[in-house]
Structure formats: C-alpha cells, structure tokens
Amino acid sequence: MIAVLMTGGVWLFEWCRPAVTDSDLSGRWHNVKVFILLLIGLAFAAPILNQCAQLLPSISLLERIAPDWQSKGIAGGILATLIYAFIWDFFQYWTHRLEHKYAALWAFHRVHHSDAHMNASTALRQSVGGALIGFFLTHIPTAIICGGNSIPYVGSLILFSGWGYFNHANVRLSLGPFTRIISGPQWHRLHHGKEAQYHNSNYAAFFPVLDLFFGTLRLPKKEEWVETGVLNDVSPLKPFKQAFFSWCNESASIENTPHTHTPETPSRLLGRQWSRRGYRKQLIRKLQRAQWFLHRPAWWRIGRRSGE
Ligand SMILES: [Zn+2]
Ligand SMILES: [Zn+2]
Numbered sequence: 001m002i003a004v005l006m007t008g009g010v011w012l013f014e015w016c017r018p019a020v021t022d023s024d025l026s027g028r029w030h031n032v033k034v035f036i037l038l039l040i041g042l043a044f045a046a047p048i049l050n051q052c053a054q055l056l057p058s059i060s061l062l063e064r065i066a067p068d069w070q071s072k073g074i075a076g077g078i079l080a081t082l083i084y085a086f087i088w089d090f091f092q093y094w095t096h097r098l099e100h101k102y103a104a105l106w107a108f109h110r111v112h113h114s115d116a117h118m119n120a121s122t123a124l125r126q127s128v129g130g131a132l133i134g135f136f137l138t139h140i141p142t143a144i145i146c147g148g149n150s151i152p153y154v155g156s157l158i159l160f161s162g163w164g165y166f167n168h169a170n171v172r173l174s175l176g177p178f179t180r181i182i183s184g185p186q187w188h189r190l191h192h193g194k195e196a197q198y199h200n201s202n203y204a205a206f207f208p209v210l211d212l213f214f215g216t217l218r219l220p221k222k223e224e225w226v227e228t229g230v231l232n233d234v235s236p237l238k239p240f241k242q243a244f245f246s247w248c249n250e251s252a253s254i255e256n257t258p259h260t261h262t263p264e265t266p267s268r269l270l271g272r273q274w275s276r277r278g279y280r281k282q283l284i285r286k287l288q289r290a291q292w293f294l295h296r297p298a299w300w301r302i303g304r305r306s307g308e
Contacts, residue, residue: 081155
C-alpha cells in the first residue's frame with residue numbers, strides 16, 4: 001500500500017514536469033498489478049527464503065573485523081546505513097550486470113526494462129524470478145558481511161525502496177553536479193534506454209561511483225531524455241506471465257539482450273573461466289538430456305542459438 005501511495009506521490013511531480021509526454025495511465029495500472037502478483041509469489045516463497053536466512057552466521061564479517069561499525073547516535077546511524085547501502089549496492093551492481101550479460105537471467109530482468117513509458121511505477125515492475133535472483137545474489141552476500149537484522153539494514157531498505165520511485169520517475173529533473181554522486185531520474189533513464197548505444201551502462205541503484213569504478217558510467221548530456229523499453233518487443237506479456245513466467249516471450253531473444261560488456265573487468269575474467277572450463281556447455285548438455293522444460297522456453301533456445 002505504501003509503495004502504491006509513493007508512486008502516486010511521485011506521479012504528481014511527473015504530471016507537473018514530465019521528462020517525456022505520457023498520458024497513458026493503463027501502463028501504471030499494469031505495473032501495480034505485476035507488483036501485487038510479485039508480492040503473492042514472494043509470500044509463497046517466504047518460508048523457504050526465511051529458512052535460507054536462518055542459515056546465515058549470527059555474527060557478520062564486518063562485526064568481527066570492526067565490532068563498533070554501527071556507532072551510536074544519529075550521525076553514527078546514518079554513516080552505518082550508508083556503509084550498508086554501499087555494500088548492498090556493490091552486490092546489486094554485479095547482480096544487475098550479470099542479469100544483462102546472461103540471457104537466462106535477462107529473461108527475468110527484462111520485465112523491468114520492458115516498460116516503454118518509464119515512470120515511478122516501473123520500480124514496481126519486477127518478476128518473481130528477478131526478486132529471487134536479487135535475494136540470493138545481493139541480499140544474502142550483503143547480510144553475510146553486514147548482518148541481516150540491524151538498524152542499517154532497515155535504513156537501507158527504506159532508502160532503496162523509496163529511491164526506486166524517484167530515480168524511475170518520468171520527471172524532467174537533472175541533478176547537475178550531483179549526477180555523479182547519486183542515481184537520479186535522468187541518469188537511470190539512460191540505463192533503460194531502448195537503443196543499443198545506451199546498453200551496458202549505469203547499473204548502480206544509488207551510487208554511480210560503482211559504475212565509474214567498473215567502467216560503465218554514462219553521464220547524460222544536457223536535455224538528454226531517452227526513449228525507454230526493449231528493442232523489438234513483439235509480444236508484451238500479461239501481468240501474470242510477466243510476474244511468474246517472464247521467459248515465455250518470443251521476443252526475449254539474445255538479439256534483444258543488452259548483454260554487451262566492456263573488457264578488462266572481473267566479469268570478463270569470470271566469463272572466460274566459465275567458458276574455458278566448459279561448465280556452461282556441460283550444464284546445457286545435462287539439461288538437454290533431462291528435457292528440463294518440456295515446452296522449451298525462449299531463454300532455452302537462446303543458449304542453443306548463441307552456440308555456447
Ligand atoms: Zn537493468
Ligand atoms: Zn530500473
């Protein structure tokens with residue numbers, strides 16, 4: 001309910017000063033429906049996710065190294081929240097980048113990118129699979145380092161949840177010199193850019209310095225408000241399919257996957273190791289033998305077509 005109210009609140013700003021003209025309210029309602037289905041899906045997955053969270057060590061790595069990292073007072077609380085948020089965003093950055101790199105992960109993440117009219121409600125448009133990927137690749141590693149039930153955790157959760165509505169907003173607002181420091185609506189809009197020239201950039205959720213550090217930062221030009229969406233999205237899915245079966249989309253092909261990567265990065269090394277040892281080929285062969293999915297969804301064909 002809070003999420004829907006927040007998108008409504010940001011919508012007022014979007015209505016007053018839109019980045020691009022968008023009078024289509026049905027797209028926002030679609031995103032809310034996907035979000036409700038996402039919550040239902042996660043409610044079913046919650047017992048398993050809770051069990052996984054129980055397996056985490058009771059003392060975090062950071063607590064072992066620096067027991068007083070969560071210092072007292074308001075300033076200490078803000079600092080600890082920022083530390084937590086930065087570590088969370090570090091893992092989010094790499095999870096996000098892998099989602100753009102590998103077709104099997106992109107099949108889930110593309111739901112978020114398929115909004116051709118990006119606005120605050122696009123933050124709600126996530127598939128259940130995408131949320132689970134985020135849980136295991138971002139939330140769990142962050143919790144191992146920083147702990148799961150701390151005040152910084154709650155602070156970061158509020159920060160990132162709220163910020164998502166702001167940096168997806170269809171609002172003509174440039175953060176000026178702060179663009180390099182905080183993820184704003186113009187900066188994140190480039191990440192959602194439909195054309196290939198915008199792919200592979202601006203993966204961070206809050207700290208653009210991560211993109212700067214890993215070579216994927218792209219700063220918006222003056223008055224650059226790009227068109228958003230996915231190229232050749234021929235069969236947009238219904239909310240239920242988007243939330244639960246996002247890979248069942250004929251246009252979810254590798255050609256439409258913004259999967260490019262800059263070289264000289266750890267991900268390139270990871271990719272090389274992965275293919276050199278043939279793990280991926282082995283996995284695909286085993287899955288083929290097992291006839292894992294009888295109807296062979298789109299992302300399955302992608303793996304075969306790309307010849308890997
Ligand atoms: Zn993305
Ligand atoms: Zn986004």
